Amino acid sequence: MTRDTLSVEAGDVRLAVYMSGPRDAPPIVLVHGYPDSSAVWEPLRAQLDARYWVIAYDVRGAGASQAPATRGAYRMERLAADLAAVADATCGARPFHLVGHDWGSIQSWEAVTDPAFNGRIASFTSISGPCLDYARSTRRGGDAFARSEQSRRPSGSGLRQMLKSWYIFFFHLPWLPEWVWRAGAARMWPLWLRLTERVRPARDPAQMRNALNGLNLYRANIIDRLLRPRARHAHAPVLFIVPLRDRYVSPALSLGLEGWLGAYERIEIDAGHWVVLREPARIAACIDGFVVRQTASGEASGGASGAASGIASGNARSAGS
Numbered sequence: 001m002t003r004d005t006l007s008v009e010a011g012d013v014r015l016a017v018y019m020s021g022p023r024d025a026p027p028i029v030l031v032h033g034y035p036d037s038s039a040v041w042e043p044l045r046a047q048l049d050a051r052y053w054v055i056a057y058d059v060r061g062a063g064a065s066q067a068p069a070t071r072g073a074y075r076m077e078r079l080a081a082d083l084a085a086v087a088d089a090t091c092g093a094r095p096f097h098l099v100g101h102d103w104g105s106i107q108s109w110e111a112v113t114d115p116a117f118n119g120r121i122a123s124f125t126s127i128s129g130p131c132l133d134y135a136r137s138t139r140r141g142g143d144a145f146a147r148s149e150q151s152r153r154p155s156g157s158g159l160r161q162m163l164k165s166w167y168i169f170f171f172h173l174p175w176l177p178e179w180v181w182r183a184g185a186a187r188m189w190p191l192w193l194r195l196t197e198r199v200r201p202a203r204d205p206a207q208m209r210n211a212l213n214g215l216n217l218y219r220a221n222i223i224d225r226l227l228r229p230r231a232r233h234a235h236a237p238v239l240f241i242v243p244l245r246d247r248y249v250s251p252a253l254s255l256g257l258e259g260w261l262g263a264y265e266r267i268e269i270d271a272g273h274w275v276v277l278r279e280p281a282r283i284a285a286c287i288d289g290f291v292v293r294q295t296a297s298g299e300a301s302g303g304a305s306g307a308a309s310g311i312a313s314g315n316a317r318s319a320g321s
Contacts (some may be wrong), residue, residue, distance in 0.1 A: 004018070027100075028089075030045070030100075031059065038063055044284055067213045075220050083111050096122060106130065125286070168222060240267070241275070242266055245270065254286060
């Protein structure tokens with residue numbers, strides 16, 4: 001399958017966008033995480049683009065996309081505007097299915113909970129990237145709703161997530177994270193993934209750039225959202241793909257969210273954080289099955305038609321239904 005490239009203007013930057021598959025097929029937009037570029041999606045793209053119009057892009061500051069001049073330009077609302085620009089350029093007025101991994105998922109929640117995107121996003125598959133506005137329900141205290149949400153989660157899950165999140169505190173330190181990446185961490189990144197995730201990714205020539213610029217994602221958003229969370233309700237059906245051996249994100253962060261999401265689905269997988277690289281066929285099956293279920297639901301209620309499934313779907317366990 002040939003791949004097309006496109007340069008999309010998104011306010012203060014131009015984004016590199018990569019497309020493959022039948023142009024008239026249902027569109028799926030893939031948003032990568034940190035410290036990756038859109039190259040992380042290549043194994044998954046190969047599983048999906050026989051039947052879907054698959055779109056991936058380098059987020060601002062990563063891969064071949066331009067980097068903004070200021071840290072503030074990495075805030076969530078700018079990232080959501082980037083998604084809108086990519087969708088407008090590649091999908092037109094057609095609704096699209098959205099998939100995010102790691103920071104790609106974290107930033108995608110901004111669009112999934114923004115009324116301006118209502119009707120544009122047909123479904124959202126979140127892989128190892130929680131909504132920062134929901135993270136308050138992992139803290140002690142808070143309002144009555146936060147406490148009720150927390151009560152649905154395993155005892156001690158908040159502490160476990162704090163321990164998993166050590167790197168977030170590290171990334172907020174001045175100059176030291178940059179020094180570590182430049183001193184050899186970027187060069188050793190593929191080895192780290194081989195040792196901890198048992199995957200052998202292709203070398204990303206933009207690895208250093210991804211790592212250094214992407215620190216701004218944390219610094220521009222994390223503290224603000226944790227201190228000032230907002231009441232954000234999803235307007236699209238949500239599927240969580242939950243790697244149970246994730247070193248960075250606790251499975252408990254995708255539990256007890258019915259108040260924000262309504263009925264949603266979770267699929268637990270015995271895998272690590274970079275499951276999109278280790279088990280692309282399985283992840284594609286989960287995405288495909290969810291898309292087909294939403295298409296069938298839409299057709300039953302008079303919605304638009306979608307693609308027929310040709311991939312065996314994973315075993316899904318619904319939450320909140």
